[in-house]
Amino acid sequence: xxxxxxxxxxxxxxGLLAAAGTILLTGKLLVPTTEQIFYAIFLIIIAALYLVxxxxxxxxxxWRLEAVAVVVFIAIAALGSRLPAxxxxxxCLHGVWDLLHELQAHGAGSVFGAGHLTxxxxxxxxxxxVFDFCLAAYFYTRRASWxx
Numbered sequence: 001x002x003x004x005x006x007x008x009x010x011x012x013x014x015g016l017l018a019a020a021g022t023i024l025l026t027g028k029l030l031v032p033t034t035e036q037i038f039y040a041i042f043l044i045i046i047a048a049l050y051l052v053x054x055x056x057x058x059x060x061x062x063w064r065l066e067a068v069a070v071v072v073f074i075a076i077a078a079l080g081s082r083l084p085a086x087x088x089x090x091x092c093l094h095g096v097w098d099l100l101h102e103l104q105a106h107g108a109g110s111v112f113g114a115g116h117l118t119x120x121x122x123x124x125x126x127x128x129x130v131f132d133f134c135l136a137a138y139f140y141t142r143r144a145s146w147x148x
Contacts, residue, residue, distance in 0.1 A: 001118075003025065003106075007122065007123050007127050008123055009125040010019050011069055011123035011124075011130075012126050012127065012129075012130045013125045014127055015128065015129070015130030015131040015134070016129040016131075016134060017124070018127075018131055019131045019134030019135055019138070020134070022131075022135070023134075023135070023138050026038060026039070029098065032074075032142065032145040032146050032148075033146065034079060035082065035142070035146070036080070036087065036142075036146045037079070039042070039087055039088060039091075039135065039139065040077040040078070040080045040081035041048050041077065041081075042093065043073055043076065043077040043080065043087070043090050043094065044070075044073060044077045045072050046094060046132075047068055047069065047070045047074070047094060047097075047112060047129070048076075049102075050066045050069065050070065050089050050097075050118055050120075051063075051067065051070060053118045053119060053120055053121075054066050054118040057118055057119040057120075059117075059118045059119055061116060062116055062117055062118040064116075065115070065116045067119055069097060069128075073090060073093075073094060074105035076089065076090035076093070077090060078094045083092065084140075084143035084146045084147060085143070086141055087136075087139050088136045088139045088140055088143070091132045091133070091136040091139065092132065092134050094128070094132050095128065095129045095130075095131075095132030095133045095136070096113055098120075098124070098125040098127075098128035098129045098132065099125050099126075099129045100117065101117050101118070101120045101124075101125045102120065102123070102125025102129070103125070103140075105120055105122075105125070117148070
């Protein structure tokens with residue numbers, strides 16, 4: 001149990017550092033409107049990773065739900081390319097989606113029923129949860145410059 005807790009803490013710290021690096025790079029390299037569009041596209045990419053996991057882990061029962069989730073995140077990202085609030089909400093929702101996968105992976109059950117979520121690598125959900133919420137907090141600070 002202690003080893004698992006240490007892994008969770010480590011992956012959460014890596015998520016925090018990855019978010020800090022991403023924020024630093026995009027803030028320096030992109031103008032505000034391009035930065036917002038970048039993050040909208042990035043939301044689509046990180047959502048689509050779940051389809052990759054579904055194929056890799058061969059969880060045939062998860063295809064439908066995971067595909068619907070990707071479509072929802074694509075719609076949120078499309079709105080988020082123009083509305084910062086949608087991007088903030090999208091990353092928060094994606095962080096929760098990551099956490100739901102992680103909890104199912106460790107036997108906490110699933111709100112969607114057994115087998116409806118794909119498997120993920122160990123602690124990936126914790127990493128992504130921290131990463132997504134850090135980005136959402138950053139977006140909150142950037143919303144004025146993105147809206148202008």
